[in-house]
Structure formats: C-alpha cells, structure tokens
Amino acid sequence: MNHCKKRFPQAQQHKSARRALRLTALTATLGAFPIAAFAADLETDDAVMVPPQQFDTSRYGDFRDKLHDWKVTIGAGAIYMPEYEGSDKFDVNPLPIFSAVFGDRVSVDITGVTVDLYERDGFRVGVKGGYELGRKEDDSDYLRGLGDIDAGGVIGGIVSYERGPFEVYGTLDKTIGGSDGLTGTLGAKASYKYERFIFAADASGTWADDKHMESYFGITSAQSASSGLAQYDAKAGVKRVDVKGSITYMMTENWLVTGAAGAGFLLGDAKDSPIVKDDVQPFAMLGVAYRF
Incomplete structure (x- = not known):
C-alpha cells in the first residue's frame, strides 16, 4: 500500500519543506546524523596555501588562520519518516545536511548553535540555542481539527562525558x-572508525513536561468537537525511547555518503493518545555531502 498521499503540488511542496526541516531538527537532536557528530573527526590536514605576499596582514589580519579553524560539511539527501509523531503513514522528503565547527567550542547545524562552556578530561558542559517548528494540522488528515502548534525558540544545556569511543549525555531544552x-533527554552513543568508514550507534530516552505533552498529544474539548476525536489529557512523563545507527563512507578526502536508520517507541500518555496511530516510529535517511 502506498502511504504517500496525493495533494496539490504547491501545497505539497510547502508541507514537504516544513516537515523536512522539522524532522531534520528531530533527528539531528536525537543524534541520528553522523555529520555533526563527526565533523571534527573528518577534518583534513591539507590546506590550500596562498603566497603570503598577496595579503597585507598588517592591514587585514591573517584571517586565513581563522578560516582554517572552520570545519564545514554541506550536502543533501532524502528521509523516509512518519507524517507526524505518532502517525502510521509515511512520506519521503528532501533533507538538507549542514554542520560547521569552529575551533573546539562552537558548533552549528540546521537545528541551531551549541557553545561548550567547559571541557576537561572528557567531561563537557555546554549551552545551545535553536528552534522548534511546531506542527501544522494539514501535515496529515489525522490532525484535521486539532489546529496548529506554533513555532518557538529553544534554549537549553548539554552535559556529556566521553571516554574513548563511548559517550553518555544529557540535555534539557526549554x-x-x-x-x-x-x-x-538521556542517552549513550558509541562510534568506531575503520578505514574509510565511520560507524555510530545511539540509544536515548526523552521526558517531556505537561505543556509539551498536552500540545502534541492532548486533545481539548474544543479540539474534540472539531476533530471528532475523544478528549484526552496528556501528562508529563517519558514520552519515547529511540535507537538508531549510522554509517558514513568517505569516498574521497572531501566527499562522503552517509546513511542512518532507527526507530522511536512512544510510551506512556504519548502512546495512549488518540492522535497516535502507531507507537513505533521508524525512519531511514541517505545523503551525500562535501566537507570543506
């Protein structure tokens, strides 16, 4: 059975772009993408050298050293994913890939910016800023009558400890x-390099407060009347557990192909919500990128 629904082309384009960005944020936040995680590891020692006499460093400063500190990866791919969190219908959507790391402290990807405040002996504390794109009721027929969840900004923190190929981490986002x-979110991940391959695995659990749960899984009396779904009160708790794996292959020093697959398992009040049609939420993605 074909799960992808037919819609007017322009509306479908807007929907696909919106969902692609939202799932990019979701999968990147949950560690599905190896790109951001391994941007520093993919750095090459080769640099394009320009004769110094072409620059007046006393006037402009030696900005070449600053540019060399940036490690940037950019590309595109496709992702197979549920229409929304809890759906049993799937779409294939285009997926932008982007990450940039500056020095040892600042990293940027499509979800936002992370700044490390403290790092010592594998222990790291950082802050981050980004966005949450919300949800549109026209993302799926199942959501009709529930209204939209507006976009919002996100601020948060991250604590992690890394030892060899293993890392445990915790994040808190408002x-x-x-x-x-x-x-x-609390999670653990591991990575392994073998010749041109980078393998990674990640497992995590996510807790959400009343406001988040009620927004995405609750149904008010007004929404019940509009949608025909039963009224439902979603309380705070662990909403999902995620497992995933990824493989990156370095085709050349600059070009790479990356793939990831995994599944989220909705729990508690999220799983029991009337809008949830399937509590197992699989995804798969494939992309090609270039690192500078």
Missing part, C-alpha cells in the same frame, strides 16, 4: 513560544 514545553 521552548519559548509554541508549546512552551520542557524536554529532557
């Missing part, structure tokens, strides 16, 4: 606007 929710 959405300002939109759902106004608070979410926390």
